[in-house]
Amino acid sequence: MQFLYLAPVGLVQARGDGEITLINPISAQLLMPLSRDGCLDNLFTALQDVAPDVRVLCEEFTAPRGRICDGMHIPLHGGGRRNVPGILSLSIVKLDAQRLMAVLQDVTLQVQRDRQLRQSDAWLNALLASVADYALVSLDSEGRVEQWNGSIGRVTGHGETVVGQSYAVFEPGDTTTPEHARDLLREADANGWSLDEGLRLRADGTPFWASAMITPLPERDPAAAETDPAYCLVLRDITDRRDASESWRQAVFADHLTGVANRRGFYHAAELELGRATRSPRPVALALFDLDHLKAVNDTHGLHVGDAVLRAFAQALRDTFRAVDVVARLGGEEFAVLLPSTSVPQACAVAQRLLAAVSALTVKVDGVAVTFTVSAGVAAWDAQLGGIDDLQQRAGRALQAAKAQGRDRVVCWSTDMIGTAA
Numbered sequence: 001m002q003f004l005y006l007a008p009v010g011l012v013q014a015r016g017d018g019e020i021t022l023i024n025p026i027s028a029q030l031l032m033p034l035s036r037d038g039c040l041d042n043l044f045t046a047l048q049d050v051a052p053d054v055r056v057l058c059e060e061f062t063a064p065r066g067r068i069c070d071g072m073h074i075p076l077h078g079g080g081r082r083n084v085p086g087i088l089s090l091s092i093v094k095l096d097a098q099r100l101m102a103v104l105q106d107v108t109l110q111v112q113r114d115r116q117l118r119q120s121d122a123w124l125n126a127l128l129a130s131v132a133d134y135a136l137v138s139l140d141s142e143g144r145v146e147q148w149n150g151s152i153g154r155v156t157g158h159g160e161t162v163v164g165q166s167y168a169v170f171e172p173g174d175t176t177t178p179e180h181a182r183d184l185l186r187e188a189d190a191n192g193w194s195l196d197e198g199l200r201l202r203a204d205g206t207p208f209w210a211s212a213m214i215t216p217l218p219e220r221d222p223a224a225a226e227t228d229p230a231y232c233l234v235l236r237d238i239t240d241r242r243d244a245s246e247s248w249r250q251a252v253f254a255d256h257l258t259g260v261a262n263r264r265g266f267y268h269a270a271e272l273e274l275g276r277a278t279r280s281p282r283p284v285a286l287a288l289f290d291l292d293h294l295k296a297v298n299d300t301h302g303l304h305v306g307d308a309v310l311r312a313f314a315q316a317l318r319d320t321f322r323a324v325d326v327v328a329r330l331g332g333e334e335f336a337v338l339l340p341s342t343s344v345p346q347a348c349a350v351a352q353r354l355l356a357a358v359s360a361l362t363v364k365v366d367g368v369a370v371t372f373t374v375s376a377g378v379a380a381w382d383a384q385l386g387g388i389d390d391l392q393q394r395a396g397r398a399l400q401a402a403k404a405q406g407r408d409r410v411v412c413w414s415t416d417m418i419g420t421a422a
């Protein structure tokens with residue numbers, strides 16, 4: 001009896017002919033506006049105007065007991081306005097030959113929400129089906145693709161196998177690091193969005209230039225599962241637009257002789273990378289390179305041969321380092337490579353590989369064949385260092401040591417170099 005009163009839904013016990021024997025307050029509240037004469041003594045009579053078939057359903061139910069109807073939606077005339085039920089849900093169970101139990105619930109809001117959800121779903125599907133050059137990708141909290149849809153297939157050519165993989169699956173392997181992929185998620189958390197432009201690969205290996213915008217989903221439940229959708233990635237093919245912006249970028253940030261980044265481009269990229277490494281610590285290494293005896297090449301064969309040597313060296317750098325590394329000519333015959341997410345031993349190993357590649361090179365210009373060597377200094381960034389200038393000073397001291405030790409070698413910065421002039 002107490003249960004009947006405390007139940008969070010409307011409960012009505014009635015006889016087989018609908019006569020009400022027990023009713024709780026919620027039922028009375030829901031049924032009273034339907035009653036013609038203000039009496040609530042019969043369930044079928046109360047529902048006569050809005051659900052006349054309930055009486056028929058019950059009369060035709062011949063089994064000794066069982067469920068007569070389950071969650072039947074009854075639209076109410078004039079309902080749905082503020083605080084007035086618009087849709088009732090009715091379930092009736094026959095308990096025995098003499099007793100029916102009816103459960104009544106106001107489901108107006110729930111039905112409205114379901115409708116809105118279905119509407120949003122339909123709009124989203126229409127959008128996904130019609131956008132040609134956008135891929136809309138939902139990512140989980142770790143940046144893994146949460147669901148596949150047609151727009152992903154259209155823009156990237158990838159199928160459902162991308163589900164569960166990091167969104168970096170759309171990027172060529174050497175253009176990113178796991179830390180960088182995470183950085184963009186953290187940036188989106190902090191600023192509300194993050195934007196990254198760069199090369200992407202379709203499933204068939206063809207490259208395209210893309211802008212990738214990541215936004216965190218609003219009102220995310222902090223207790224949500226790791227695999228729940230947490231971010232939206234909009235990947236857009238901007239290959240056409242890129243040509244214009246790239247020529248501007250080249251003019252400002254590229255070295256005209258070699259095509260690698262210039263000093264300005266290097267400092268711009270380095271400050272960004274060191275900022276990221278400060279916010280979420282990871283190793284960063286700097287390698288400085290200086291060609292050996294370029295003056296002698298110039299003096300012996302002419303400046304144009306020296307230029308060809310510089311160009312060949314820049315190409316060797318591009319061939320050896322990853323696309324995610326920042327390769328730059330700082331000026332004259334000095335080059336720098338900033339290596340994100342790389343330790344000093346790893347950076348030294350790549351620098352050694354570069355020196356080996358250079359020693360196998362012969363530059364041929366106007367019948368002149370020149371070989372050359374290069375010296376390198378490598379240092380690691382750490383949070384105690386002020387910035388790129390301090391890091392450059394360390395790598396510079398190591399480079400000086402390489403020159404002093406006879407050139408054509410890689411030297412790593414060590415604490416005993418502190419205090420020596422760079």
Ligand SMILES: Nc1nc2c(ncn2[C@@H]2O[C@H](COP(=O)(O)OP(=O)(O)OP(=O)(O)O)[C@@H](O)[C@H]2O)c(=O)[nH]1
Pocket residue numbers: 257290291292293294295296298302303304305306307310331332333403407
């Ligand atoms: N061809 C050419 N030469 C350049 C360019 N920029 C700087 N140089 C030359 O690079 C040479 C650098 O000379 P040094 O600093 O004495 O160095 P080095 O002869 O390479 O000898 P070490 O560095 O001590 O091994 C100078 O002759 C510069 O003129 C350039 O853009 N093109």
